[in-house]
């Protein structure tokens with residue numbers, strides 16, 4: 001009993017340290033991967049009290065006139081810690097907060113940036129997809145984090161991207177592209193022309209098993225386009241902060257192709273989803289982290305999608 005209690009309080013203490021629940025918000029650590037391009041690396045993990053929900057890569061880009069933020073984290077506290085990191089590097093105002101898609105670990109820190117003149121930018125399809133899931137997301141973050149999630153609520157985009165849009169930060173342009181359904185139905189990528197840096201959002205997972213919440217077929221098609229872009233710096237949604245020149249997209253393609261092939265074979269042979277999940281897994285899957293948490297869900301998503309394909 002005593003050791004359980006001790007562990008419980010140790011967990012709370014770590015969570016408090018992680019998100020600075022007591023006193024001023026400690027800034028997130030960031031790496032400058034190219035001139036004026038800063039990225040915080042989130043843990044490859046699910047949300048726990050120990051990591052305080054700090055599980056996605058979060059970025060900011062500094063122009064001559066203002067700053068753009070790309071994804072804001074799972075909680076209001078993480079958003080504030082990202083803002084504190086920005087203030088360590090520039091006094092310029094934040095003019096844009098860009099969300100790469102509606103998953104809570106990318107959008108729930110938005111609330112920390114609300115204020116005069118800040119424009120929130122996302123795919124045209126984000127508002128409906130986020131509102132359909134917001135309540136469940138809030139519940140999950142609250143249950144996992146308790147007080148560390150205090151003040152967290154969804155903040156919706158004020159500007160929507162239907163195809164391609166360019167934002168000007170003063171001497172620096174970001175090109176935003178909304179994608180057909182892939183990881184989700186509202187994926188958005190960002191490209192900084194000055195440094196040829198590409199933010200894939202969760203169209204690219206590294207180390208963390210890719211999570212299908214949209215279309216495995218659409219995602220495989222998107223990977224072809226992302227490979228063709230040939231960016232100088234590549235920031236994935238999860239994993240190391242710059243994976244340019246790595247085989248990240250090829251590994252992701254191998255995993256998603258494996259899921260699609262496994263499910264198509266099972267459907268052809270008349271096997272149920274349960275049988276597919278119970279069949280166990282191959283080496284293609286074993287190299288990833290968080291397989292237990294996400295692989296059965298991916299099989300389920302793919303099974304639903306592919307069951308009725310021609």
Ligand SMILES: [Zn+2]
Nearest residue numbers: 101103183202
């Ligand atoms: Zn996601």
